[in-house]
Amino acid sequence: MVAIFAVTLPFFALVLCGYLAAQRHVLPASAIPGLNAFVLFFALPCLLFRFGQTTPVLQLLNPAVLGVYLIAALVIVGFTVAVTLGPGTAARPGVSLKDAAFGALVAAFPNSGFMGVPLLVAVLGKEAAGPVICTVLADMLVTTSLCLGLAQAQGAAGAREAGLRALRGTLSNPLPWAIVLGAMAGVVGWPLPGPVQAIVKMLADAASPVALFTIGAVLWRSRDPAHRSADAAGDDSPPPPAPLRQVAPVAAIKLLLHPLLVLMLGAGARQLGVPLSEFQLTALTLTAALPSASNVSLLAERYGADNGRVARIIMTSTAMAFITFSAAAWLFGVRPAG
Numbered sequence: 001m002v003a004i005f006a007v008t009l010p011f012f013a014l015v016l017c018g019y020l021a022a023q024r025h026v027l028p029a030s031a032i033p034g035l036n037a038f039v040l041f042f043a044l045p046c047l048l049f050r051f052g053q054t055t056p057v058l059q060l061l062n063p064a065v066l067g068v069y070l071i072a073a074l075v076i077v078g079f080t081v082a083v084t085l086g087p088g089t090a091a092r093p094g095v096s097l098k099d100a101a102f103g104a105l106v107a108a109f110p111n112s113g114f115m116g117v118p119l120l121v122a123v124l125g126k127e128a129a130g131p132v133i134c135t136v137l138a139d140m141l142v143t144t145s146l147c148l149g150l151a152q153a154q155g156a157a158g159a160r161e162a163g164l165r166a167l168r169g170t171l172s173n174p175l176p177w178a179i180v181l182g183a184m185a186g187v188v189g190w191p192l193p194g195p196v197q198a199i200v201k202m203l204a205d206a207a208s209p210v211a212l213f214t215i216g217a218v219l220w221r222s223r224d225p226a227h228r229s230a231d232a233a234g235d236d237s238p239p240p241p242a243p244l245r246q247v248a249p250v251a252a253i254k255l256l257l258h259p260l261l262v263l264m265l266g267a268g269a270r271q272l273g274v275p276l277s278e279f280q281l282t283a284l285t286l287t288a289a290l291p292s293a294s295n296v297s298l299l300a301e302r303y304g305a306d307n308g309r310v311a312r313i314i315m316t317s318t319a320m321a322f323i324t325f326s327a328a329a330w331l332f333g334v335r336p337a338g
Contacts, residue, residue, distance in 0.1 A: 004123070004326045007336045011119050011212055012322040018216025032217045036298075039214050043207035044113060045178035046200045048136070051117065051129040052182025059130030060183055061137075064276040068269050069135050069284055072262045073108045073143045080104035080253055081150065095306070101151035102296065102305045106313050107253040108147075109139045110290035113175055114215055118208035119290070123329055123336055124283055131283035137176055139293070145170050151303055215294045219318065222297035222311040246309060251292075251316040255324045259289040282332050289328045291317035 021027040027035070052060060085100040095103065110116060112135050120128040148170075170176075185192070192200060266281040292314045300310040 001326070001330045003336055004329045004334060007122050008119070008322060008326045008329070011115065011122070012318075014209055014212035015115075015216040015219075015318060018213035018218075019220045020216070021213070022217040022220035027217055029221055032214075032221050035210070035214050036218060039114065039207065039211045040295075041174055043203045043210055045174045046203035047117065047207035048113075048133065048175055048178040049182035049185075049200060050204050051133060052179040053186040055130045055133065055183075055186070057183050057187060060133050060179065062130065062134055062280070064269065064274050065131050065134045065280055065284060066138055067274075068266045068276060068281075069262065069288075070138050070142060072258065072265050072288065073138065074146075075261060076108040076253065076258050077104040077143065077147060077150075079257075080107040080250060083249070095309075097153065098151040098303070099306045099309065101147045102300045102303075102310050103250050103313065104150070105144065105147035105299075106292035106296050106310055106317070107250050108143050108258065109293045109296060110135070110254070110258070110287055111215065111293045111318075112136050112139065112287050112290060114211040114294060116287050116290050118211070120283060120286060123286065123334055124279075127279065128283045131280050132287050133179055135284065135287050137179060140170055140173055140176055144299075148299070148303070151305060215318070218294050218297065219311065219315050222301065222307060247312050247316045250313045251320060254292050254313075254317045255289060255320055259285045259328060262288040282334070286325065286328060286332070286334075289321070289325045291321040291325075294318075 018027070022029065022032060081097075081100045081104045084095050084103050085097060086095075112132055116132050117129065117136070120132045184190075191197070263281065263285045266276055266284060270276050270278075270281070294314055297307055297311040297314055300307040
């Protein structure tokens with residue numbers, strides 16, 4: 001367990017550094033969007049391009065991995081919407097369809113891009129890149145499109161239009177394209193020119209630490225919409241704490257139910273003869289055990305959902321994941337190299 005903590009601690013410590021830097025105004029709030037853009041449009045695409053270039057295509061688009069992961073994601077989305085949608089009661093607060101859909105997205109979408117790729121490679125080795133990148137593609141192309149479609153659905157025509165809008169937004173994301181371009185470069189054996197390769201390497205090497213630092217800064221910025229207004233007025237008073245009953249259930253679905261479901265589905269698939277290796281199942285389960293994707297709070301803000309609730313769920317899952325993810329890795333008997 002100590003060896004697991006020795007690997008996971010630096011990753012979560014960098015997230016905390018980003019949070020504290022933003023909270024203490026060492027990193028200005030106005031700089032956070034630029035930092036996020038650097039990771040999303042420059043550093044992380046280069047990292048994924050390199051992994052896509054060196055990973056066999058059948059590992060990037062493994063049907064067994066995609067099938068198990070997508071079934072689990074769809075079940076988590078449906079379950080989360082079902083248990084949160086509606087007017088609610090004193091014991092179980094309900095939410096609108098839009099907010100239920102974004103709650104389902106944070107329950108089913110792990111932080112596989114900004115955190116998962118570097119963390120899983122550090123814990124399991126470079127072979128983990130294939131399964132993790134599979135989940136990145138699945139969540140960006142399917143899970144996100146589905147939840148954004150639900151969030152904007154108003155009747156059959158509205159649902160169709162919302163789904164198309166969500167898909168267009170997803171296709172404008174540079175990360176899937178970086179994976180595709182890297183895979184194509186690997187298949188045709190196309191080497192990048194020396195100076196271009198050096199630039200890609202420099203940006204890829206910057207991706208992990210800057211992405212983790214950015215997660216913390218984004219979480220601080222987006223933890224409550226009211227706080228952003230207070231910041232503009234120069235008010236440093238913290239927002240009121242979120243009721244635990246609004247945060248804990250969805251965070252628990254993300255950190256406990258999601259990986260357990262992936263593990264059960266994967267084990268069942270293996271029993272049925274699906275070609276899913278034990279290593280792939282371990283990588284999938286640990287990916288599902290990651291905290292919620294931090295960029296969902298930005299989507300919630302863009303689409304007018306309750307961003308404060310979404311951000312608090314992401315913060316809670318990120319704080320708890322240091323223990324739950326490390327425990328899951330330990331239970332799988334993971335022994336990090338070095």
